[in-house]
Amino acid sequence: MTDKEALRQRILADAQMDTLAIRAGHSPSEEGEHSEPIFMTSSYVFESAAQAAARFSGDEEGNVYSRYTNPTVRIFEQRIAAMEGGEAAVATSSGMAAILSTCMSLLKAGDHVVCSRNVFGTTTNLFLKYLCKFGLEVTFVDLTDMANWEQAIQPNTRLLFCETPSNPICEVADLSALSALAKKNDCIFVVDNCFCTPALQKPLEFGADLIIHSATKYLDGQGRCVGGCVVGANHYIDQIVGFLRTCGPTMSPFNAWVFLKGLETLRLRMDAHSSNTMALAEWLEQQPAIEKVYYCGLDSHPGKALASKQQRGYGGVMSFQVRGDRAAAWRFIDATCLCSLTANLGDVKTTIIHPATTTHSRLTQQQRIEASITDNLIRVAVGLEDINDLKADMQRGLGAI
Ligand SMILES: *Cc1c(COP(=O)(O)O)cnc(C)c1O
Numbered sequence: 001m002t003d004k005e006a007l008r009q010r011i012l013a014d015a016q017m018d019t020l021a022i023r024a025g026h027s028p029s030e031e032g033e034h035s036e037p038i039f040m041t042s043s044y045v046f047e048s049a050a051q052a053a054a055r056f057s058g059d060e061e062g063n064v065y066s067r068y069t070n071p072t073v074r075i076f077e078q079r080i081a082a083m084e085g086g087e088a089a090v091a092t093s094s095g096m097a098a099i100l101s102t103c104m105s106l107l108k109a110g111d112h113v114v115c116s117r118n119v120f121g122t123t124t125n126l127f128l129k130y131l132c133k134f135g136l137e138v139t140f141v142d143l144t145d146m147a148n149w150e151q152a153i154q155p156n157t158r159l160l161f162c163e164t165p166s167n168p169i170c171e172v173a174d175l176s177a178l179s180a181l182a183k184k185n186d187c188i189f190v191v192d193n194c195f196c197t198p199a200l201q202k203p204l205e206f207g208a209d210l211i212i213h214s215a216t217k218y219l220d221g222q223g224r225c226v227g228g229c230v231v232g233a234n235h236y237i238d239q240i241v242g243f244l245r246t247c248g249p250t251m252s253p254f255n256a257w258v259f260l261k262g263l264e265t266l267r268l269r270m271d272a273h274s275s276n277t278m279a280l281a282e283w284l285e286q287q288p289a290i291e292k293v294y295y296c297g298l299d300s301h302p303g304k305a306l307a308s309k310q311q312r313g314y315g316g317v318m319s320f321q322v323r324g325d326r327a328a329a330w331r332f333i334d335a336t337c338l339c340s341l342t343a344n345l346g347d348v349k350t351t352i353i354h355p356a357t358t359t360h361s362r363l364t365q366q367q368r369i370e371a372s373i374t375d376n377l378i379r380v381a382v383g384l385e386d387i388n389d390l391k392a393d394m395q396r397g398l399g400a401i
Pocket of ligand 1: 094096097123163192194214215226
């Protein structure tokens with residue numbers, strides 16, 4: 001490393017997130033490349049038999065095989081760790097692989113997890129359908145009810161898991177209170193930070209132990225690749241890396257490169273998603289055909305104060321109830337033309353979906369009512385199109401109710 005490069009690395013160690021998002025993790029190779037290189041290679045060559053032996057035994061650091069390490073993936077890991085303010089990160093093949101790898105490496109049969117009820121549907125399924133099969137116990141609780149969390153703690157509770165703001169009604173968890181509860185009971189506190197990203201919320205600063213990301217969403221930001229990661233202290237990440245090396249759900253170098261390009265514009269996009277969503281939520285709240293709007297940036301939302309404390313923006317996801325029944329909600333959705341009718345989110349393109357019959361259709365009617373996912377509820381993940389065009393599209397929906 002040249003003196004200048006060493007100085008650059010020291011400067012980066014103290015840099016702000018916007019700088020880290022663009023520069024952390026990459027030092028140009030002897031080729032002098034400006035953009036991060038993509039290392040499309042499954043394995044690496046050694047200089048000698050002795051070096052091969054040393055790499056395999058772990059006596060010498062260095063690449064062996066891309067299931068273990070890959071230089072492009074490493075740049076992504078170092079960059080997202082720096083942005084979240086964590087010691088280390090490990091990249092995974094998807095957001096679900098990040099959650100699976102965390103549980104498989106840090107938990108064992110007989111352990112108990114407390115998880116907020118309204119997490120991503122597949123997360124619930126991962127716990128109930130698969131991890132429980134191997135002897136893990138899970139209790140689901142109300143995200144915002146601290147008494148509920150406390151009551152759910154058992155002697156064998158090892159991990160607390162939450163997602164905030166929640167999908168689709170933007171409930172906000174008290175991260176400091178949950179981290180205090182986790183510490184008191186010797187539990188690992190895991191936060192799925194997919195909806196906010198480090199651009200809007202850094203759960204480690206509020207005492208979380210590990211951050212989960214579905215990079216598929218806002219980190220990519222343009223709907224191209226599936227991936228994920230876990231961020232946190234070295235002693236946790238090392239254990240998760242051990243699981244990934246053996247079990248294999250690692251990130252491809254090409255996807256890591258796409259996510260790196262996404263991270264460069266993450267802050268700008270998240271700010272734009274937040275302001276577009278706020279404008280649309282405020283406008284919808286004024287429309288007579290709308291019963292209620294759920295967005296944690298609105299004064300009418302019970303999570304506003306907490307969100308203002310924990311987040312530097314309110315994010316791109318909101319939902320609303322139309323006056324009417326399921327048929328009215330479906331007519332609204334079908335009358336929109338600009339919005340993409342898809343369950344995905346975290347894209348520059350605005351997406352619209354009917355949670356009760358899609359993302360949350362596995363819940364019973366009673367569970368949906370408890371979670372406020374009524375038949376007249378519509379979720380919109382607001383993209384970066386012109387706000388007036390988005391309002392006009394919502395107007396098409398309103399006209400069809
Ligand atoms: C999409 C999503 C996941 C799963 O991520 P994949 O990349 O699709 O596996 C996990 N948590 C949240 C909050 C999500 O939105």
